[in-house]
Amino acid sequence: MASEAVRQRMVRRLAAQGIADERVLKAMGAVARHAFVDGALAAQAYEDTSLPIGLGQTISKPSVVARMVELLLAAPALADQPQARLGRVLEIGTGCGYQAAVLSHVTREVYSIERLRGLHEKARANLRPLRLATVHLLLGDGMQGYPAGAPYAGIIAAAGGADLPAAWLDQLAPGGRLVAPVQSGNAGQALVIIDKTNRGVERRFLEAVNFVPLKSGIA
Numbered sequence: 001m002a003s004e005a006v007r008q009r010m011v012r013r014l015a016a017q018g019i020a021d022e023r024v025l026k027a028m029g030a031v032a033r034h035a036f037v038d039g040a041l042a043a044q045a046y047e048d049t050s051l052p053i054g055l056g057q058t059i060s061k062p063s064v065v066a067r068m069v070e071l072l073l074a075a076p077a078l079a080d081q082p083q084a085r086l087g088r089v090l091e092i093g094t095g096c097g098y099q100a101a102v103l104s105h106v107t108r109e110v111y112s113i114e115r116l117r118g119l120h121e122k123a124r125a126n127l128r129p130l131r132l133a134t135v136h137l138l139l140g141d142g143m144q145g146y147p148a149g150a151p152y153a154g155i156i157a158a159a160g161g162a163d164l165p166a167a168w169l170d171q172l173a174p175g176g177r178l179v180a181p182v183q184s185g186n187a188g189q190a191l192v193i194i195d196k197t198n199r200g201v202e203r204r205f206l207e208a209v210n211f212v213p214l215k216s217g218i219a
Helices: 003-015 024-029 041-045 062-075 100-103 115-129 166-171
Strands: 050-055 057-060 086-092 105-114 135-139 152-157 172-185 191-198 200-207
Touching: 003 024, 003 062, 024 062, 024 100, 041 050, 050 115, 057 105, 062 086, 062 100, 062 152, 062 172, 062 191, 086 100, 086 166, 100 105, 100 135, 105 115, 105 152, 115 135, 152 166, 166 172
Parallel strands: 086 105, 086 152, 105 135, 152 172
Antiparallel strands: 050 057, 172 191, 191 200
């Protein structure tokens, strides 16, 4: 599973599924997804499937991670800088740390917040060998965001609620973009993009997704 060839097959599959941003494809190829799942699941690490990571949570499908990161990088602030890194990003829901590792390749700085202490510690253990100086892991209530690091050029969430917390919009920088799942009709979820522009906040709904529920508090 440590083979570069295995990850590159996953990258080629992502490209065939429509992921076109070379920054995203390179980042997905650089991060060893098998290092973020239990050893018994390592053989499935590069399949396009979500996998359990404990405490009722999952690591998202590679295609979903790639899609959301690509959407984040399409923020208006980077419209004329197709090779640039995004500035400071807030990730809601660290999980096992995989997406934070991917984000570290395409952003200047990542603040990642997790409400479940067990997963926060797991992410710390998973990311420690990578020595990612630009990734900051936080234990806290993601629904409150992280005001101390604001404003953020991008906010990305790995859990979905009935609506987006006002704190996230407040902490998004002008020209920034928020990508998150939200409840839509028939109790399902859809991806939503929020762009904060000089004309105000612009919201666009995209495809259906399936994420764990957004919850408050620390557990």
